[in-house]
Amino acid sequence: MPEEDTPYGMWLRGELEDYLHLPELFSTEVIDGEIVVSRAPAFGRDRIIHAIIFAFNRAKVLDESFSWLCSSTGLDMVGIEAGYIPDLIILDEQISREALQGEVRRRLVSDQVEMAVEVTSPSNAKVDRCPAKGAEGRGKWRGYARCGVPYYLLVDRDPRIASAVLYSIPDSATGAYLQEESWKFGEEIELPGHFGVTISTDEWLSWDFG
Numbered sequence: 079m080p081e082e083d084t085p086y087g088m089w090l091r092g093e094l095e096d097y098l099h100l101p102e103l104f105s106t107e108v109i110d111g112e113i114v115v116s117r118a119p120a121f122g123r124d125r126i127i128h129a130i131i132f133a134f135n136r137a138k139v140l141d142e143s144f145s146w147l148c149s150s151t152g153l154d155m156v157g158i159e160a161g162y163i164p165d166l167i168i169l170d171e172q173i174s175r176e177a178l179q180g181e182v183r184r185r186l187v188s189d190q191v192e193m194a195v196e197v198t199s200p201s202n203a204k205v206d207r208c209p210a211k212g213a214e215g216r217g218k219w220r221g222y223a224r225c226g227v228p229y230y231l232l233v234d235r236d237p238r239i240a241s242a243v244l245y246s247i248p249d250s251a252t253g254a255y256l257q258e259e260s261w262k263f264g265e266e267i268e269l270p271g272h273f274g275v276t277i278s279t280d281e282w283l284s285w286d287f288g
Contacts (some may be wrong), residue, residue: 085113089161090154090185108161109205116202118179120139122283123197126233127165133277134168146192146273153170153194154185154282157225161185166195168229168273184286188225193273194218197233199285205260206232208245208255219245220253229270230255237284242267 085108088094095105095195102114108112131148139145146168153162196206196218205217222230223245228243239262245255261267263284267277 085111086157086159089152091153092162093111105163106161107163108159109221110160111205111284112201114205117139122285122287123165124157124236125200126235126282127195127277129282130166130231130277133205133275137275141274144274146275147171147174149174149186152185153191154187155221156187156189157224158221160221162194162221165197166193167191168193168195188222188227193226193229193231193269194222195233198235203234203236208232208243216253219255223248223255224250224253226250231267231269233282235283237286240282243277244269248269 085094088097089106089108094108094113095104098106098113098115107116107117118254134146134148137146147170149165149167149169150165151162153164153167155162167186169191177179177186177190187234198206202207206219207217208214208219209217219230228246228247229247232244232245233242234240241260243258243260244262245258247256248254249256261279263279263282264280267279269275
């Protein structure tokens with residue numbers, strides 16, 4: 079890699095995948111200064127992502143004034159010089175419109191996001207989760223909190239866990255979320271009132287099933 083550049087800078091310009099000669103089904107993130115390569119979601123994980131999208135789209139059909147949009151674009155974590163690709167981000171329609179008018183073409187920034195969503199797989203679970211007390215490294219949980227993303231929905235498909243956790247009240251100074259609420263697979267997720275969205279998890283499966 080050229081000495082005058084950084085992984086974060088190349089990620090921002092959309093050059094990192096080409097530099098690493100990755101196939102189309104692979105993507106890169108820059109987390110805690112390290113390049114993390116991921117492949118396209120497995121079928122079971124993809125089904126969960128689309129179930130969340132469906133819940134938001136259904137809310138829009140039922141209420142034309144519903145203002146929340148789902149996106150899977152890259153996210154520039156400006157404050158920590160990191161580049162994430164969440165499984166989903168939730169943002170306000172007006173903010174999305176302003177971003178387009180501001181000629182945003184490749185990345186949104188963390189300040190524009192109301193909620194980030196990550197769905198775990200065996201290869202990424204550790205970096206997505208809240209780190210154990212005293213554990214080294216920071217990962218996405220701390221990154222989202224440090225950049226002030228208001229909500230982080232983590233769907234953990236580990237068969238020993240099989241639950242979704244909604245983290246809220248980020249503390250940027252400590253890089254931690256101060257509040258959480260969880261649901262086991264099979265229970266209905268009720269997002270906070272300003273979203274007005276419930277998400278069925280009846281068909282969600284652990285990664286043992288794909």
